[in-house]
Ligand SMILES: Nc1ncnc2c1ncn2[C@@H]1O[C@H](COP(=O)(O)OP(=O)(O)OP(=O)(O)O)[C@@H](O)[C@H]1O
Ligand SMILES: Nc1ncnc2c1ncn2[C@@H]1O[C@H](COP(=O)(O)OP(=O)(O)OP(=O)(O)O)[C@@H](O)[C@H]1O
């Protein structure tokens with residue numbers, strides 16, 4: 265079972281879009297895939313038509329069970345999506361209080377890790393969508409992942425935060441002795457602007473060993489796809505955005521074969 | 524002294540861009556303006572060339588002082604920007620641990636409110652940039668603001684979260700007996716996509732009484748401006764994005780005259 269987290273503390277860089285696009289492509293290829301939404305704002309959960317405000321069972325249920333030391337069959341919190349081969353572990357807005365409630369309590373970093381152990385033969389791939397903040401939810405994602413995908417918008421402000429994100433990952437990796445590898449994914453590349461080209465050049469000069477060789481271009485079809493509640497590669501397979509995520513997935517599967 | 528917060532729990536909707544653009548225009552008109560960065564990720568602080576990782580004095584200093592009940596002259600944490608009439612109260616990444624450290628302690632909702640009291644004659648306007656999450660920092664911003672600007676991307680996913688954001692504001696308004704008014708600002712409107720038009724229609728049908736009548740269009744110049752560390756209205760005054768924020772500011776100043 266391959267576990268990939270999609271993380272970046274900067275907001276709006278394409279984390280949810282990356283998780284949905286890759287998961288759609290994997291399900292289409294026949295890989296049993298699970299998407300996990302760790303964002304209290306629940307974009308991924310809303311994408312598939314569920315309401316993070318009113319949902320009864322969610323990731324939050326798993327944290328509550330861990331605190332009360334009761335066993336919850338994880339299958340009871342899982343949802344089917346309308347895409348065959350793609351399941352969802354939804355978020356609830358109640359997750360927003362996790363740091364306040366449990367942040368300083370020990371042992372809360374492995375709740376997702378322990379829940380996933382039960383499923384190692386049921387799914388080929390797990391993709392975890394992270395919130396735009398550092399806290400117990402991000403630590404949980406990093407603690408169980410083989411690979412962390414870091415979408416970075418090709419613009420100046422987003423680059424400023426990249427050093428910090430790498431420091432954060434280094435600290436968590438050290439503290440929990442985790443083996444995950446990072447891959448930086450340049451997103452929303454707009455070939456019409458100089459800022460995009462300059463930022464890509466900066467990334468290639470300073471982060472070459474953890475940077476994906478290609479880019480995800482700006483594509484207005486992503487918004488249309490989210491309205492239809494479908495990953496773009498299933499909504500418009502020949503669009504620029506779809507072809508780019510397809511190339512990314514091919515590269516990731518090849519890298520996994522090698523390691 | 525007018526105090527405006529710019530808030531939305533969804534990431535990447537244009538909060539920092541809105542705060543910077545309006546503050547640049549106000550300073551240009553000769554209004555003494557203070558920008559406050561309450562985002563632990565520090566986009567606003569980075570925008571003006573400071574490093575939220577290494578900065579010594581910041582908003583965090585004010586919270587520490589409040590907990591230790593020592594008086595910190597707020598002027599000692601303020602920075603000048605290169606734009607005359609525009610000052611900055613920077614963020615530090617240390618802010619990320621506030622909810623874990625002080626979240627359940629009482630009285631932490633008024634730290635910014637109390638700090639601003641000392642400045643009521645020094646500044647005409649204060650604009651507060653908020654993080655994409657609900658917590659003690661957002662509560663501080665709402666607790667001292669006359670008006671809350673809510674940038675919302677004109678796309679499906681961003682609309683899904685809008686109901687929840689309004690609930691959050693209602694809850695905080697109720698709990699702290701606050702008078703703030705909201706204004707929803709449609710951002711990144713892309714007239715080429717059907718999704719933008721459909722979402723704008725949805726906003727106009729469902730949120731008419733708190734929605735701004737115009738939109739902020741997609742404009743690639745925003746990225747160029749952030750690279751130059753200047754608000755777009757000072758970088759390219761005749762660009763579409765600048766003209767739209769100028770119209771927004773004129774409307775806001777007119778509404779304030781009336782109330
Ligand atoms: N390559 C792209 N081209 C154009 N638009 C894109 C692209 N990738 C994502 N988007 C759009 O940008 C917006 C933000 O994307 P998304 O919600 O995936 O970011 P995020 O990092 O998950 O945000 P958050 O920090 O709130 O979790 C969405 O409207 C999405 O449709
Ligand atoms: N109207 C616009 N047209 C095009 N790009 C825009 C527009 N407004 C903002 N942007 C760009 O979108 C990105 C996100 O904007 P910004 O950082 O202001 O969002 P935010 O809501 O503050 O994000 P966060 O949730 O991380 O705080 C930036 O690269 C910015 O330059």
Ligand SMILES: [Mg+2]
Pocket residue numbers: 279280281303307308393394
């Ligand atoms: Mg997201």
Ligand SMILES: [Mg+2]
Pocket residue numbers: 538539540562566567652653
């Ligand atoms: Mg911001």
